[in-house]
Amino acid sequence: MKNFRNFCVIAHIDHGKSTLSDRLLEFTKTIAARDMQNQALDNMDLEREKGITIKSHAIQMSYKHTDGQEYTFNMIDTPGHVDFSYEVSRSIAACEGALLLVDASQGIQAQTISNLYLAIEHDLEIIPVLNKVDMESAMIDEVSDQVIDLIGCQKEDIVLASGKTGIGIQDIMNAVVKTVPPPTGDPKAPLQALIFDSVFNPYRGVVAYFRILNGTMKKGDQVRFVNTGADYNADEIGILQLSQKPRKVLSAGNVGYIITGIKVSKEIKVGDTITLTNDPCPEAIHGFEDVKPMVFAGIFPIDNDDFEDLRDSLEKLQLNDASLVFEPESSAALGFGFRCGFLGMLHLEIIQERLSREFNQEVITTIPNVTYFAKTKKSGSEKFLVKTPNDLPDPGILDFVEEPIIIAQIITKPEFIGSIMKLCMDKRGNLKKQVYLTTERVELTFEMPLAEIVFDFYDRLKSISRGYASFDYTPLRYEKSDLVKLDMKLNGDPVDALSALVHRTKAANFGKRICSRLKELLPRQQFKIAIQAAIGAKVVARETISALRKDVTAKCYGGDISRKRKLLEKQKKGKKKMRQIGNVEVPQKAFIEVLKLD
Helix, strand or coil, X not given: CXXXXXXXXXXXXXXXXXXXXXXXXXXXXXXCHHHCCCCCCCCCHHXXXXXXXXXXXXXXXXXXXXXXXXXXXXXXXXXXXXXXXXXXXXXHCCCCEEEEEEECCCCCCHHHHXXXXXXXXXXXXXXXXXXXXXXXCCCHXXXXXXXXXXXXXXXXXXXXXXXXXXXXXXXXXXXXXXXXXCCCXXXXXXXXXXXXXXXXXXXXXXXXXXXXXXXXXXXXXXXXXXXXXXXXXXXXXXXXXXXXXXXXXXXXXXXXXXXXXCCCHHHCCCCCEEEECCCCCCCCCCCCCCCCCCEEEEEEECCHHHHHHHHHHHHHHHHHCCCCEEEEEEECCCEEEEEEEECCHHHHHHHHHHHHHHHCCCEEECCCECCEEEEECCCCCCCEEECCHHHCCCCCCEEEEEEEEEEEEEEECHHHHHHHHHHHHXXXXXXXXXXXXXXXXXXXXXXXXXXXXXXXXXXXXXXXXCCCEEEEEEEEEEEXXXXXXXXXXXXXXXXXXXXXXXXXXXXXXXHHHHHHHHHHHCCCCCCCEEEEEEECCEEEEEEEECCCCCCCCCCCCCCCHHHHHHHHHHHHHHHHHHHHHCCCCCCHHHHHHHCCCC
């Protein structure tokens, strides 16, 4: 066990984690040169297309150190985007050390700090690595000082490296051997293994990835999942390399996978503990904190017959992405579907894309929102939960609506305080506290409605702070608010998938933005389309898509004007009739794009 090293790679988005991981795999000859490709660990097409890591990827490498000893490295490459921070927290729980990557041309950024704090909470040994030192714009001395201020290391502890050219890879290997402690644990104790991830294989069922803290697991053992209380047979166990490599025995400190033939995804939970049925461990490992969804949206199948298939797909996706939460709901226009909770708008977009690619599920997504409490004027009526805009009672009988208020903590650089304050005030936030953590970092605390942060708050916060602002929130209370239901109508017919609950002061502006966005996105028809945003019977915004018109007068050369007028009148009558019987189809792309309001 003394020659095992378990570590993860953490950094802000686009600081070069996947590229550096490629070099480590090449250096240890884990991947043959002919099989090598960029982002080798990113196995989703979606990750390659977007150039981001969406899933954490665990891999085992063998390394012969300069002292002649053979070491086994279990490395986990993690995502950098804030929407996938739950992946990072799970990876950190399975490691003893972390490579903290900082881009030498950009310096320390928000997720660097957030991920570092996660690692420190779990008592991980931190190895600071300056990446991209070969670039002309690299500010090695300045960024080194930032790292020293942040983690209190010595300048000689910082490894200078380049994922592109392979500079400093040997130094990283030396640092891992020297700094990261070998795993502690007793191979002879009762088995105690933490499930940190899982995937669904259509042929073999659920494959769980685990880290053994104590004890030994053998192929064929009878194992128990502590939280679900179910017993299974360990049909196959093994280690994770680029493909799964079966092994007969795995002991304390190792990271591997187990196949038990489970076909139902509900039977396995990420964060659960695996132990032996005949010699169970005295207590379960403390798993992971419950995930806090930031965005709620309805996901509906295009064809209602696909509802059960969609449920299966979401359950299988939840195995692979434990931060997804969902429950059934129904809609007048869209039928049966699911109310899903996401960590952010990028997370929503990725889930939608994965449903389409991995499970062939084409879905319609409603406008994201949060849950409210409402009370009617009827005597003796209780407060009830409002999960969708359609649950809101008629304004005539509505007594009041309460919306969730949160405490938001934003850590940023002092130069962005003004613009961040303006953003939070626009989102109905009240500044409660402002504390300087260091001369270069300030913490702002706001009370604000949760509804204001689900839509585009994250994206705007990242834009105005140039990516240097980390954001966290905790629920505080429910508070009465003047909320109204905004209906979107196409030629007078409401589209309930586009209706939203908004504050009365923002309804007209929000309606105007959605109307103009729909005008850009909806294809033109042979008849005129009126797009309206309405509160009850009152229209607060309108756009019109003009009809596609054939030039019916093209064949008239000269002659009396009455000939042209007659043709135009005939066309006008036809357009009017067409408008009465014509349906406006909202394409799937429009539902997705309308959510991305500027």
